[in-house]
Amino acid sequence: MKNIVILISGRGSNMEAIVNACQREGWPARIAAVISNKASASGLQFAASHGIATAVVDHKAFDSREAFDAELARVIDGYAPDVVVLAGFMRILTEGFVRHFEGKMLNIHPSLLPSFPGLHTHQRAIEAGCKLAGATVHFVTPELDHGPIVTQAAVPVLSGDTEADLAARVLKQEHVIYPQAVRWLVEGHLSIEQGIVRHAQGASQVRWGD
């Protein structure tokens, strides 16, 4: 049984999708803990109500990124994680933290990386006149929203779309590709060769949404 630790900062809808898929599909894994940098993250309630251990490491209580990341790593390590999942965890991570969990930490970002790393991705895609937008699951490297790509989902950008319209269309796909990617990692199907992620059984790493 592998241990999955999920980090959130807010709503936690991707975390919910992963918790539900793990249970429904009977993964050889359990969600060992959900950890937030904010006590107010509403996703913590969902986790607690599903009998999952929760913890808060408040970044405001630390005077440096290094100190916060060291404590966060210590708390995560307490759950003996095989996989660490960043699910809307809105913190820039230090290189030391990222290296500590290298190869077992995934992130989801709501754009077709390497386009639009950072914030306000949907608005920026609309303003750039993009016809496609989407989401990317990637292994975490020290560079923000960057790293070997596990899977991507693409959706159309429709004329008249607001930021909220596009965010909702992308989020629906996030809830499909993120559980799938976490499951692949848990089951040992992924390898990284020269920065390219391969699936051992050749599963499609592309999804088209509408």
Ligand code: GAR
């Ligand atoms: C998701 O859209 C996720 O892709 C994004 O935050 C949202 C969290 O929603 N993450 C990032 O922007 C990371 N750079 P959730 O809390 O409902 O899962």
